[in-house]
Each structure stands twice: as C-alpha cells, then as structure tokens.
Amino acid sequence: MRVKNLLESWKYPSILLFGIGVSNVGDWIYLIALNLIVLDMTGSPLAVSILYILKPLATLFTNGWAGSVIDRLNKRNLMIGLDIFRAIFIAILPILPTVWAIYGIVFIINMASSMFEPTSMTYITKLIPREQRKRFNSFRSLIDSGGFLIGPAIAGLMFMNGTPFFAIYMTAIAIFISGLITTIMPNLEKSRVADIEESKLSLDLLKKDWQVVTNFSKAHVFIMTIYFLFGCMMVMATAIDSLEAAFAKEVLSLTDSKYGFLVSIAGAGIVVGSLVNTIFAKNLRLNKLLGFGTLLVSVGYIIYAFSNTFIVAAIGFFVLSFFLAFANAGFHTFYQNNIPVDVMGRVGSVYGLIEAFLIIVVTTLFGFAAQLISIKVVVIIGTLMMLGVTVVMLAFNLQSLRSRFSSTKASINS
Numbered sequence: 001m002r003v004k005n006l007l008e009s010w011k012y013p014s015i016l017l018f019g020i021g022v023s024n025v026g027d028w029i030y031l032i033a034l035n036l037i038v039l040d041m042t043g044s045p046l047a048v049s050i051l052y053i054l055k056p057l058a059t060l061f062t063n064g065w066a067g068s069v070i071d072r073l074n075k076r077n078l079m080i081g082l083d084i085f086r087a088i089f090i091a092i093l094p095i096l097p098t099v100w101a102i103y104g105i106v107f108i109i110n111m112a113s114s115m116f117e118p119t120s121m122t123y124i125t126k127l128i129p130r131e132q133r134k135r136f137n138s139f140r141s142l143i144d145s146g147g148f149l150i151g152p153a154i155a156g157l158m159f160m161n162g163t164p165f166f167a168i169y170m171t172a173i174a175i176f177i178s179g180l181i182t183t184i185m186p187n188l189e190k191s192r193v194a195d196i197e198e199s200k201l202s203l204d205l206l207k208k209d210w211q212v213v214t215n216f217s218k219a220h221v222f223i224m225t226i227y228f229l230f231g232c233m234m235v236m237a238t239a240i241d242s243l244e245a246a247f248a249k250e251v252l253s254l255t256d257s258k259y260g261f262l263v264s265i266a267g268a269g270i271v272v273g274s275l276v277n278t279i280f281a282k283n284l285r286l287n288k289l290l291g292f293g294t295l296l297v298s299v300g301y302i303i304y305a306f307s308n309t310f311i312v313a314a315i316g317f318f319v320l321s322f323f324l325a326f327a328n329a330g331f332h333t334f335y336q337n338n339i340p341v342d343v344m345g346r347v348g349s350v351y352g353l354i355e356a357f358l359i360i361v362v363t364t365l366f367g368f369a370a371q372l373i374s375i376k377v378v379v380i381i382g383t384l385m386m387l388g389v390t391v392v393m394l395a396f397n398l399q400s401l402r403s404r405f406s407s408t409k410a411s412i413n414s
Contacts, residue, residue, distance in 0.1 A: 012185060013128055013136055019181035021143040023083070026174030028151020029158065030090060033167035034106070041099050051106060058110030059356035063349040066115045068209045070345030074189045075123040076182060082116045083179030091172035094165040118348035125336040125344060126188045133336050137329040138281040142274035213350045216343055222396070223338045226290070229393040230331050231355045233294055236386040239362040240301060243375055251376045252313055265314045269321030277325050286337070290330030291397030296323035298383065298390040305383040
C-alpha cells in the first residue's frame with residue numbers, strides 16, 4: 001500500500017519531469033544548431049554573440065507586463081500554448097533568408113521562453129506538495145544537467161547524419177511533444193480562464209501590479225533579499241562565463257579539444273552533484289542547502305579564476321558545477337515555499353526584468369574591461385565580487401534573527 005501511494009503521489013510529477021527533460025534536450029540542440037546556422041551565414045563570431053544578447057533583451061521587453069498576464073490566466077493552458085507557439089516559430093527558422101530575419105524570430109521565441117519560465121514555476125508550485133519540493137527540484141536539476149550532456153551529444157549525431165536545419169526541425173518536434181505531454185497534466189485552475197477578461201491589460205493595471213510586487217517586497221524583506229542576492233550571483237556567473245572561452249584560450253593556452261574537455265568536466269560535475277543531491281535531498285535543511293551551495297559555487301569560480309593550468313581549472317569547474325546543482329535546487333524550493341502562487345508570476349517577472357538588465361550591463365562592462373585591462377584580472381575581480389555576494393547570502397540564511405520573520409521561518413528550514 002505504501003509503495004502504491006508513493007507511485008500515485010509521483011505520477012504527475014514524473015510526467016512533468018519527463019516533459020521538462022524533452023524540452024531541455026530540445027533547447028540544447030536548438031542552441032547549438034542555431035549557432036552553426038548563423039556562423040555559416042555570416043562567418044562572424046560577433047553575429048553569433050548577438051544571439052546571446054537577444055535573450056536578456058527579450059526578457060526586458062516581456063517581463064514588465066508578462067507577470068500580469070501569467071497570474072490571471074490558466075497556467076497549464078498557457079504552458080501548452082507557449083510550447084506550441086515556440087515549436088511553430090522554431091520550425092520557421094530554417095526557411096528564413098537573412099540573418100536579421102532569424103534575429104527577429106529568435107527574439108520572439110525568447111519572449112515566449114521568458115513567459116514560460118515563471119508560468120511553469122507557478123504551475124509546479126501548485127502541483128507539487130510542499131514536502132515533495134526539495135526532492136522534485138533535485139530530480140529537475142538532474143534532468144537539466146542530463147540535458148547539458150545529452151543535448152549536445154544528440155546534436156553532434158544529427159550533424160554527422162544531417163544538417164543544422166534538420167536539428168532545428170527535431171527541436172521544434174521535441175518542444176511540440178513537450179506541449180502535448182502538458183495536456184495530460186491536471187488542470188488546476190479551471191476557473192481562471194475569465195480572469196484576464198475581468199482585468200484588461202492596461203497601463204493602470206501594470207502600475208497596480210508593480211505596486212503589488214513593491215508592497216510584497218517591503219513586507220517580506222528577508223525573503224526578497226535572499227531572492228535578489230541569488231539573482232546577483234547568477235548575474236556575476238553569466239558575466240564571468242561570457243569570458244570563459246577567451247580565458248581558456250588566452251590565459252590557460254588550451255587547444256579547442258582541451259577546452260571542450262573542460263566543459264565536459266563541468267557537465268560531469270553537474271550530473272554528479274545532482275545525483276548526490278537527489279539521494280540526500282530529504283536530509284538537507286533548506287537554509288544550508290541554499291547558503292552553503294551558493295558559497296561553494298563561488299569557491300569553485302575562485303579556483304578557476306586563479307588557475308594557471310588545465311588541472312586546477314578542471315578542479316574549479318567541477319567544484320562550481322557540482323555545487324550549482326545544490327544551489328539551484330535550494331533556490332527553487334525556497335522560491336516555491338515563500339512566494340504566494342497568486343503573485344508568483346508578477347514577482348518572478350519583475351525580478352527577472354531586473355536580473356536581465358543587470359546581465360546586459362555587467363556582461364558589457366566585463367567585456368570592455370577585459371579589452372582594456374586583462375581577461376584574468378577581470379575574471380578574478382568578478383569571482384571575488386561573487387564570493388562577497390554569496391558570503392552575505394550565507395549569513396542571511398544562517399542568521400539567528402530570522403525568527404523575527406515568522407512567516408518564513410518554517411519554510412526556510414524545511
């Protein structure tokens with residue numbers, strides 16, 4: 001009976017994880033294939049780098065209003081619609097005649113992806129009981145890390161037997177399948193379809209919703225401080241990662257094959273970390289999972305930044321990716337436990353907007369600084385800044401005064 005109840009309780013979470021896995025593998029194939037298509041069309045690495053700028057730009061354009069839509073619509077139906085929308089537009093990419101047309105469609109796809117993330121987070125929070133969230137997020141981290149390894153491997157096989165255009169079509173099919181899988185998930189908000197009709201999207205509504213986020217942030221300073229600090233850590237990680245290839249080639253003098261091996265070590269670290277986290281998730285307290293996880297991610301970056309050899313850099317890559325699995329699972333659980341589902345779309349969208357803006361600014365500054373000073377100095381400064389952020393974050397997670405925030409005490413320690 002106990003086994004039967006366990007299987008029943010994990011029926012829909014397992015289906016959801018499978019859908020996430022299919023979509024994640026498709027995203028990696030799409031990213032690699034799109035890079036090759038743009039590079040073949042232009043012969044310019046700069047043209048490829050523009051693809052990476054389009055994602056935060058799409059977030060800036062979308063997230064100011066997306067949360068208002070997400071919190072008022074049926075989440076499951078919106079996820080299905082966004083998956084089908086993305087699949088159709090991805091399938092259009094191979095027939096576009098110019099790189100500028102590709103940029104335009106990719107921007108639209110990224111807008112849909114920017115909406116999908118907070119929508120899925122809200123739906124997952126509604127679907128997964130509180131006591132299962134740490135384990136679910138551990139499995140999700142494992143699936144994401146598997147996609148990091150499996151996606152590029154499948155893409156490579158596709159390129160051996162076909163073209164990047166074929167890989168793009170396969171991605172569209174994978175994301176369409178993900179949408180179909182979502183149709184068999186329970187509809188948790190059958191009565192939410194009419195909400196958007198009762199509150200038409202307008203400037204006044206957006207102002208009201210931004211005020212809701214502001215009021216929530218003021219009323220829950222402890223929660224939102226941790227949320228913001230984690231976002232700052234990810235901003236720093238993105239900026240440092242933008243210099244990764246140049247650091248490997250110019251500072252460590254690695255060949256292309258050795259750099260590829262270094263990235264593979266990071267992938268292995270994520271997989272191992274996710275496996276360990278999945279096994280021990282139930283016994284890890286959330287405040288320590290999040291606090292120490294983020295701190296040790298920054299320690300891994302420090303090791304990498306000060307490295308002069310492949311071996312030391314590999315150790316740093318493994319450490320940072322290993323503990324990133326813990327940090328991500330801890331953050332997702334913290335977010336789900338502490339942000340009410342009725343405002344989750346708006347809170348996630350507004351803070352995602354701020355994070356996207358910071359990513360663009362900090363990544364650009366790091367790029368210019370690397371040109372003017374040196375790549376290694378900039379990477380070291382960036383990792384030390386990240387370390388400072390994660391030390392503060394650990395202090396917030398462990399500080400004894402959290403008892404003052406009675407509404408969060410139970411969830412942060414569970």
